[in-house]
Amino acid sequence: xxxxxxxxxxxxxxxxxxxxxxxxxxxxxxxxxxxxxxxxxxxxxxxxxxxxxxxxxxxxxxxxxxxxxxxxxxxxxxxxxxxxxxxxxxxxxxxxxxxxxxxxxxxxxxxxxxxxxxxxxxxxxxxxxxxxxxxxxxxxxxxxxxxxxxxxxxxxxxxxxxxxxxxxxxxxxxxxxxxxxxxxxxxxxxxxxxxxxxxxxxxxxxxxxxxxxxxxxxxxxx
Numbered sequence: 001x002x003x004x005x006x007x008x009x010x011x012x013x014x015x016x017x018x019x020x021x022x023x024x025x026x027x028x029x030x031x032x033x034x035x036x037x038x039x040x041x042x043x044x045x046x047x048x049x050x051x052x053x054x055x056x057x058x059x060x061x062x063x064x065x066x067x068x069x070x071x072x073x074x075x076x077x078x079x080x081x082x083x084x085x086x087x088x089x090x091x092x093x094x095x096x097x098x099x100x101x102x103x104x105x106x107x108x109x110x111x112x113x114x115x116x117x118x119x120x121x122x123x124x125x126x127x128x129x130x131x132x133x134x135x136x137x138x139x140x141x142x143x144x145x146x147x148x149x150x151x152x153x154x155x156x157x158x159x160x161x162x163x164x165x166x167x168x169x170x171x172x173x174x175x176x177x178x179x180x181x182x183x184x185x186x187x188x189x190x191x192x193x194x195x196x197x198x199x200x201x202x203x204x205x206x207x208x209x210x211x212x213x214x215x216x217x218x219x220x221x222x
Contacts, residue, residue: 012071014081015045015067015098015127016072016095017095018065020058029081040064042156068100087220088106096219097217098215098216099214117143123214129211132207136200137200144195153180
């Protein structure tokens with residue numbers, strides 16, 4: 001009986017993009033709603049791109065908080081965060097949830113084979129992730145905006161793929177990576193992806209990685 005109830009659980013990922021220093025408040029609110037723990041990343045907006053001002057992503061550093069929760073808890077927490085962080089106001093942040101087919105690393109989770117997502121017609125927004133070499137994020141943003149996007153968030157990271165390393169004095173050097181996160185309405189996703197792919201020649205080995213995820217709910221978009 002216990003295993004059946006566990007296998008029936010649906011989980012969401014909550015993602016919030018807030019101003020630097022607000023991440024601790026996000027984690028505190030989530031904890032009050034029963035979501036213990038999360039991961040905080042640092043990112044920034046592209047100052048030279050005017051379109052990003054529409055999303056409030058053109059200033060200082062941003063904090064990106066990732067939380068995993070049962071679907072019903074995620075929906076409640078998303079509403080609480082939206083109210084307490086005043087996401088209905090510009091420049092206060094963006095929040096969205098993403099359904100996940102499987103979650104491992106949590107003691108309450110069991111891997112489910114053939115896990116499925118929602119019907120395509122139910123999806124209103126999608127998240128586009130593009131991973132490129134350091135210094136190329138603005139090119140990705142420009143290509144996305146040219147196809148109708150209103151901007152995105154840049155997160156710094158490091159690559160570890162064998163084709164992404166170089167040699168310096170016989171030492172492997174892993175170049176820094178930039179992860180560009182863009183939210184788009186479903187009907188514009190294909191055009192944005194095509195624009196980024198063409199601009200960055202993403203299909204050539206070593207030029208980057210691009211993937212999209214369906215989004216459940218969004219807060220703070222204008």
